[in-house]
Amino acid sequence: MSVMNIHQFQEGFLALASIPEDQADRARTIAEGLDDGQRDEFLGKLRTVNDQLQTSGGQLEQLFSEMERLISRTERAIDGTERSEQEQDERSLDIQKAEQHLSQSAS
């Protein structure tokens, strides 16, 4: 069974960047109260959790990228519908004019 003093723990713990600050504080306090053997085991468990948090954090980041792409697509779609709306308004005006002309011709 390997052993780990508090300085080695602190050094190893620095790499666990995905553990939130509050929990990191608590982990450091706990480590002070553990013996050298327990500390090594504790750091191992923290590494596992850190890896899990890192994975889900990475997935969230990926989802953000997808959302950004979706926003770009939406913007392009809005541009298209704005143009289409303008054209439709113009056509509507043309129809109104033609209808007026026809009714005048008929009378």
Added chain:
Amino acid sequence: MSPFNRLPSPQERGQRQQDSSSDYLQQARERMEAGARQREQLKTFMQQKDALFGRGRAVRKKLEFNAQTGLDKSKWQSHFEGFNAETLQIVNRIRGNEGKLSQPRMAASYEQYLDGTEQVLREYEQNLQGLEALLNTYEQAVDIPPAFRFQQRRPPVSSWRWETASTNTGRPVEKAASPAGASAMEQSREAGRRNLLDQAERRIKGLEQSWETNGVIKLPDGPLYDRQSGRSLRGSFLLEAQKEALHRAALTHALRVSLRVPEASIPAILGEPKSYTEQPRPTGSSRTMEN
């Protein structure tokens, strides 16, 4: 029959033109009506979209909260800022064009995104819960006081009524025994106050340990000073009163930031500061008053 008889009369030609124009106009009207129906559908979509963005905002808020508690802040923060700005822009634009969109499938895409995000968030939260469980187990093993273990689950401190204890030092001290008849609740409050101060002291100790390589504590908005020598970075020594004030500032910071104690409750927890007015001014060339 004369070929001339097969030619339409001017009246007939006029009627045919009129019919043709009417047909064209009829088709145009149908197209316009179809457009109007589509707009109605889009109005429904817009209502749906508002709800979706509301949900999106809730997800982002949650994400921001998690990011605040995470260590990867700088990365997340810039991401969120960009995301928020872009989303706000698009929401405003969509609202400005209500009824004009023709992309109902966008709702499905947003739904899909939000579902995915919420699912990953749940995984993230489960991981955090796993971490909490691990820490709780170890805290029990090393016998850390329960109030320190479950600090985030305590009742809000603002609901407590603190007695102003005259400690005369601003440091945690044992209060005199409660007078006869003092309620258990008052004793509990006093115990809670001492416990919080104890925690704050431990947090400061943690800071000192982590910065022991340079022996300097940096207060969030305050000066830099060396706790052991009392020397500020400007090279002169601090008086005891100033050291005490800095210590109280560090405790205040620990209570407010680390232990999440409301600002208004902090003075009562710290107690009255020690008075130094009757103490003799330090003598000797190495101890001078700071301006």
